[in-house]
Amino acid sequence: MPLIKNINELDQRIKFQKYKSYQNEDGEIVKELVVIGECWCKIKSQLLKEYQAMVGTVLEDTVNFVIRSHQSFAIDHTMAILYKGQSYDIVRSMPDATDKEYAVIVARLKK
Known part of the structure; x- marks a missing residue:
């Protein structure tokens, strides 16, 4: 499944x-x-169970930006x-494996 189906999803x-x-x-x-x-990006939303699994871990307060x-x-x-x-501090940058057009940047809120 592609990260973005339509370029108009890059709205932030x-x-x-x-x-x-x-x-x-x-x-x-x-x-x-x-x-x-x-640049323009899409904020990759998290499911509630993903959010709950991150509470208290190093991934808490992270956001996935698709660019x-x-x-x-x-x-x-x-x-x-x-x-x-x-x-937000950049934690990791990952290219999309299926389509080289987009990348996901994982970033953590600065405290």
């Missing part, structure tokens, strides 16, 4: 952020999240995703 906008270091006027090294790209595989920027696990004002 997310931003990818990466930590950039720079030296401020006091000479201190400062790390800051900077937006490096945006197009080919973006104008490279995506790696050191990045964060900004979605509806909340930041």
